Amino acid sequence: xxxxxxxxxxxxxxxxxxxxxxxxxxxxxxxxxxxxxxxxxxxxxxxxxxxxxxxxxxxxxxxxxxxxxxxxxxxxxxxxxxxxxxxxxxxxxxxxxxxxxxxxxxxxxxxxxxxxxxxxxxxxxxxxxxxxxxxxxxxxxxxx
Amino acid sequence: xxxxxxxxxxxxxxxxxxxxxxxxxxxxxxxxxxxxxxxxxxxxxxxxxxxxxxxxxxxxxxxxxxxxxxxxxxxxxxxxxxxxxxxxxxxxxxxxxxxxxxxxxxxxxxxxxxxxxxxxxxxxxxxxxxxxxxxxxxxxxxxxxxxxxxxxxxxxxxxxxxxxxxxxxxxxxxxxxxxxxxxxxxxxxxxxxxxxxxxxxxxxxxxxxxxxxxxxxxxxxxxxxxxxxxxxxxxxxxxxxxxxxxxxxxxxxxxxxxxxxxxxxxxxxxxxxxxxxxxxxxxxxxxxxxxxxxxxxxxxxxxxxxxxxxxxxxxxxxxxxxxxxxxxxxxxxxxxxxxxxxxxxxxxxxxxxxxxxxxxxxxxxxxxxxxxxxxxxxxxxxxxxxxxxxxxxxxxxxxxxxxxxxxxxxxxxxxxxxxxxxxxxxxxxxxxxxxxxxxxxxxxxxxxxxxxxxxxxxxxxxxxxx
Numbered sequence: 131x132x133x134x135x136x137x138x139x140x141x142x143x144x145x146x147x148x149x150x151x152x153x154x155x156x157x158x159x160x161x162x163x164x165x166x167x168x169x170x171x172x173x174x175x176x177x178x179x180x181x182x183x184x185x186x187x188x189x190x191x192x193x194x195x196x197x198x199x200x201x202x203x204x205x206x207x208x209x210x211x212x213x214x215x216x217x218x219x220x221x222x223x224x225x226x227x228x229x230x231x232x233x234x235x236x237x238x239x240x241x242x243x244x245x246x247x248x249x250x251x252x253x254x255x256x257x258x259x260x261x262x263x264x265x266x267x268x269x270x271x272x273x274x
Numbered sequence: 275x276x277x278x279x280x281x282x283x284x285x286x287x288x289x290x291x292x293x294x295x296x297x298x299x300x301x302x303x304x305x306x307x308x309x310x311x312x313x314x315x316x317x318x319x320x321x322x323x324x325x326x327x328x329x330x331x332x333x334x335x336x337x338x339x340x341x342x343x344x345x346x347x348x349x350x351x352x353x354x355x356x357x358x359x360x361x362x363x364x365x366x367x368x369x370x371x372x373x374x375x376x377x378x379x380x381x382x383x384x385x386x387x388x389x390x391x392x393x394x395x396x397x398x399x400x401x402x403x404x405x406x407x408x409x410x411x412x413x414x415x416x417x418x419x420x421x422x423x424x425x426x427x428x429x430x431x432x433x434x435x436x437x438x439x440x441x442x443x444x445x446x447x448x449x450x451x452x453x454x455x456x457x458x459x460x461x462x463x464x465x466x467x468x469x470x471x472x473x474x475x476x477x478x479x480x481x482x483x484x485x486x487x488x489x490x491x492x493x494x495x496x497x498x499x500x501x502x503x504x505x506x507x508x509x510x511x512x513x514x515x516x517x518x519x520x521x522x523x524x525x526x527x528x529x530x531x532x533x534x535x536x537x538x539x540x541x542x543x544x545x546x547x548x549x550x551x552x553x554x555x556x557x558x559x560x561x562x563x564x565x566x567x568x569x570x571x572x573x574x575x576x577x578x579x580x581x582x583x584x585x586x587x588x589x590x591x592x593x594x595x596x597x598x599x600x601x602x603x604x605x606x607x608x609x610x611x612x613x614x615x616x617x618x619x620x621x622x623x624x625x626x627x628x629x630x631x632x633x634x635x636x637x638x639x640x641x642x643x644x645x646x647x648x649x650x651x652x653x654x655x656x657x658x659x660x661x662x663x664x665x666x667x668x669x670x671x672x673x674x675x676x677x678x679x680x681x682x683x684x685x686x687x688x689x690x691x692x693x694x695x696x697x698x699x700x701x702x703x704x705x706x707x708x709x710x711x712x713x714x715x716x717x718x719x720x721x722x723x724x725x726x727x728x729x730x731x732x733x734x735x736x737x738x739x740x
Contacts, residue, residue, distance in 0.1 A: 137502055140509035141436075147517040155520045158539065162467065165533045170463035180460040187400025187458075188388040193321025198530045199607030200466065201402055204308070204320050206690040207607060231316065238311030238691070241319050243385070260462055266537070268529035270604060273687040 169264035182256025207274025219254035279355035286341030293334035338627030351432025444483030463531035497565035548590030558582035571643035584621025609674030645726025658714025673700035
């Protein structure tokens with residue numbers, strides 16, 4: 131870089147630029163916090179859904195699945211599994227419940243987590259809640 | 275070595291390499307589970323192996339960053355480290371906490387671990403990359419605070435160079451943003467929104483400051499180019515990194531229930547995120563071309579060049595590939611993301627840690643540079659790991675493109691698992707490339723044990739002035 135462009139100019143761009151864009155980001159965050167209630171399906175957030183989220187977390191479901199596209203890419207997307215399973219929480223419960231303890235020879239298989247009925251119902255309710263978040267039309271189709 | 279307290283960096287670097295080996299072994303296990311679904315099932319299910327793989331990566335990079343700081347901060351500040359005793363104590367605390375956490379993942383089911391560590395008191399577990407038990411997270415904060423105090427006191431009492439200030443800024447940012455790991459709202463949208471404040475603002479924000487300052491330090495030492503010139507570049511690079519990267523966080527806010535204007539903010543700003551990486555590559559090669567000395571440590575120079583190029587390819591180019599909202603609509607959460615993640619982490623953060631280790635380790639072991647024979651082995655390791663990582667990325671990209679096509683883009687989309695079986699050949703090839711990476715890593719470790727005869731010190735410069 132030429133002599134015209136000095137180190138203190140570079141430093142000013144760094145400080146000025148960072149501060150400006152931090153403030154811009156905070157402003158956008160503020161607006162997002164204001165606007166999300168229109169999309170985040172918070173009306174459906176019951177205690178059962180909160181418990182379901184905890185069950186989801188404490189069994190590290192995100193370690194294999196994606197949820198709204200985030201997570202691991204080893205197992206299907208679950209942000210729309212409620213719809214994929216025919217809008218049925220029962221189908222979700224039945225699937226989780228029926229996983230073989232020893233897996234399936236040669237194939238990927240979900241572990242048997244030995245969840246209680248309450249936990250099963252809760253995690254299914256959580257996935258139903260997640261499927262009703264307005265995710266701007268994502269995923270592109272039912273396969274996730 | 276200029277200051278005896280720089281020696282505390284050595285155990286940090288050794289631990290980093292040790293955990294790196296663990297990370298890659300679990301990577302190979304994961305790669306195999308992609309094609310032999312029941313491999314190690316149910317003893318080590320995929321999610322557990324993945325936690326070990328990603329958490330080891332984060333922990334060993336943190337060891338590397340801390341080692342780098344302990345090495346370069348005293349040299350830049352021109353004084354001894356504030357407290358070498360604290361640095362050594364924190365090393366053992368961090369290593370023990372890390373080891374116990376990994377053992378916890380492997381020895382008991384995750385839900386039991388959550389139970390044993392009283393996750394209910396302050397639930398923070400079970401989010402990607404932040405799976406550590408709450409007690410471990412508290413430990414990380416304690417170690418980070420002690421570390422920042424130690425390094426900060428050294429910087430404040432000594433010469434304040436741009437390298438030191440930028441490094442310290444990056445490290446403080448790392449610690450502060452980690453606090454969002456404790457915020458886990460029930461509202462899934464807000465949970466995801468602030469989760470990225472740790473993950474994105476680390477790797478596409480403050481970590482770039484750490485990366486830039488370490489690279490600048492090594493280039494000052496190895497090329498002998500005037501500090502003023504390098505510092506000017508450093509300012510411009512990190513300025514661009516933050517100007518593009520902060521609002522660039524928006525590229526994670528397209529499909530998680532946040533307002534749709536993020537599709538514009540995220541696309542426009544993250545499309546510019548390759549700029550700082552391109553500048554970094556131009557900068558590194560420019561400085562090396564203008565070098566005023568021929569440093570005997572050629573391996574370190576190679577790592578520095580490699581970092582600049584691979585960070586640009588992995589973080590810059592592969593990031594750009596799927597960052598625009600209309601593209602990301604189809605690629606979000608596919609193997610494309612995995613491809614980008616692998617090359618970006620390797621190119622930017624693994625390689626910068628290996629760069630500083632390559633430069634500092636010989637000095638910590640009482641030489642200016644490793645024996646030329648050892649350097650040749652190290653450079654073989656460089657090429658084996660780097661080329662195999664390019665292939666891992668290409669194969670995952672192949673898998674990802676097919677996945678997008680079959681599962682997302684066609685008229686009659688196929689189910690996830692059906693598609694996974696159809697693209698299995700790419701996973702096999704990725705696994706092969708992964709094994710080559712493991713061989714490269716073994717070669718890397720071996721390079722530290724290659725013994726040479728007595729060698730002449732570089733003729734023009736002695737260690738102390740290097």
